[in-house]
Amino acid sequence: MILDLPLKKFFVSKKGQDTNFKSLIKSISWRIVGTIDTMVISYFVTGQLVMAISIGSVEVVTKIFLYYLHERVWENATRTTKKHEQEAELVRS
Template identity: 55%
Template sequence: MRDPSRKRHIAKTITWRIVGTVDTILLSWLITGNPMMGVKIGLAEVVTKMALYYFHERIWFGIKLSKNGIIGESRKRHILKTFTWRGVGTLDTMLLSWIITGNPLTGLKIGLSELLTKMILYYLHERVWYRTNYGLPNRN
């Protein structure tokens, strides 16, 4: 039997990548002063981030801790997911920015600038998706 939650995770991956790419393009443009550099970095991330995000989402879907455990279906879970995803995402951004610009300091600046903006955006994205039942046929 196919897992219906896969549709949900694919849709979340796509919507998050749109939000994340726009943020990366704008931040990269501001830091490099070059709009085309921002576009190059943002577009380079599309493939890597979609794959990384999908696997991150699948891993977190498998984490089922009881209400007495560390996390459940709650804000705490979304905050922890936010931090784990941001770690993966920031490393990817830093490496891609370094490769594209040829400057490790620029990669570091872009990656670190994303820490705050992406964590806020990701948390909001998680909360919106938590409120929708798309891909969760058994959830009321």
């Protein structure tokens, strides 16, 4: 609780949107989970631990990058929608 406010500035911008840093951290943590899943599935399919680790090692790098891009696209898409909603609200006032 004490660290809540100091840490929040790293994850949420002044406008209340997710920061690039938060998207990066989410990308990395999700990839850890996803890579473990890929390795387990690869092991069950191939029966070879080395092959499973190789597959997981390759996909972790590409999917961190792809998820980060995906996250930023969604953040920009929702920001645009919120901007239009705010403009419409000002017009109605």
